[in-house]
Amino acid sequence: MSNTSEDLQVAVVTGGARGIGLAIVKWFLAHHYRVAVLDIDHQTLGATEAALDDAERVLAIRCDISSQDQVEAAAHLVSTRWGRVDALINNAGVAVFKPALDTTYAEWRHVLGTNLDGTFLCTQAFAPAMKARNRGAIVNIASISGFRASTLRVAYGTSKAAIIQLTKQYAVELANYGIRVNAVCPGPVETEMAKAVHSVAVRGDYHDTIPLGRYGTTEEMANLVGFLCGREASYLNGQAIGNDGGFEATGVGLPTFRRTEGLNRIGDETH
Numbered sequence: 001m002s003n004t005s006e007d008l009q010v011a012v013v014t015g016g017a018r019g020i021g022l023a024i025v026k027w028f029l030a031h032h033y034r035v036a037v038l039d040i041d042h043q044t045l046g047a048t049e050a051a052l053d054d055a056e057r058v059l060a061i062r063c064d065i066s067s068q069d070q071v072e073a074a075a076h077l078v079s080t081r082w083g084r085v086d087a088l089i090n091n092a093g094v095a096v097f098k099p100a101l102d103t104t105y106a107e108w109r110h111v112l113g114t115n116l117d118g119t120f121l122c123t124q125a126f127a128p129a130m131k132a133r134n135r136g137a138i139v140n141i142a143s144i145s146g147f148r149a150s151t152l153r154v155a156y157g158t159s160k161a162a163i164i165q166l167t168k169q170y171a172v173e174l175a176n177y178g179i180r181v182n183a184v185c186p187g188p189v190e191t192e193m194a195k196a197v198h199s200v201a202v203r204g205d206y207h208d209t210i211p212l213g214r215y216g217t218t219e220e221m222a223n224l225v226g227f228l229c230g231r232e233a234s235y236l237n238g239q240a241i242g243n244d245g246g247f248e249a250t251g252v253g254l255p256t257f258r259r260t261e262g263l264n265r266i267g268d269e270t271h
Helices: 019-030 042-052 068-082 105-133 154-177 192-197 200-209 218-229 260-269
Strands: 010-014 034-039 058-062 087-090 136-141 179-186 240-243
Touching: 010 019, 010 068, 010 105, 019 034, 019 042, 019 087, 019 218, 034 042, 034 068, 042 058, 058 068, 068 105, 087 105, 087 218, 105 136, 105 154, 105 179, 136 154, 136 218, 154 179, 154 240, 179 218, 218 240
Parallel strands: 010 034, 010 087, 034 058, 087 136, 136 179, 179 240
Antiparallel strands: none
16 A cells, blocks of 8 residues: 555665765655755755755755854754754765874864754754654764774764764653654765765775775665664664674774685694
8 A cells, every 4th residue: 555645654864965965865765754854055955956856855055063143043954844853964075184283273164064953953853743742763974984093083973972972862861752862984985975985995994894805885874874863773772783784893903814715824824
């Protein structure tokens, strides 16, 4: 039996015009949701709205999530249009990759203001609609950089670690209203941005360090987000799940030891 328009669930996806966010939007549309797509980039947002070509189920809203006024205005638009929110995906984020002592306070505030403050502001604005229905799911897109420190990420890594803690804080309190809150922590993902900024050497280092030997796909990130919003994950709450091909689990392991030749050589030496 097909659902009527009024029965369709509503997802809100920030940073939904490209990359992982767009893959999440497409997952929700494929699973019969209506989707509010928030993005600061007006041109890309317009192109995405045109490509999706579904005026009945897609609401594109230009929004700077670091602005309380803009976030609250977006929440009002969604409420006016559909009157409910079932899932919120806090995906929008920015990064500044510079040595720690070269990172300016303005750059620090830009990253924290978008990644951390934006997650807080969107949750404060959209969660009340879930509370009113006594159910809902929130998924925050953090990062493996929130688990483990790495060079050039003093602002980005700190913001993602804070998002993981914020996820747990909300999970404890919002569970009282039937709202589950979890975080997805991607490792390196094959996005247009990654293709543009990751050199051959950087890609080689990642491939050597990730046990599965490749970058993740945006669809793999979206599949996990969708799962966390569904009935199958109804007891998952307050979790930060690495979706990284085993990257975080490797610690400081040497890639050479994981290669067949290295493992065989070690085996020969220990018998």
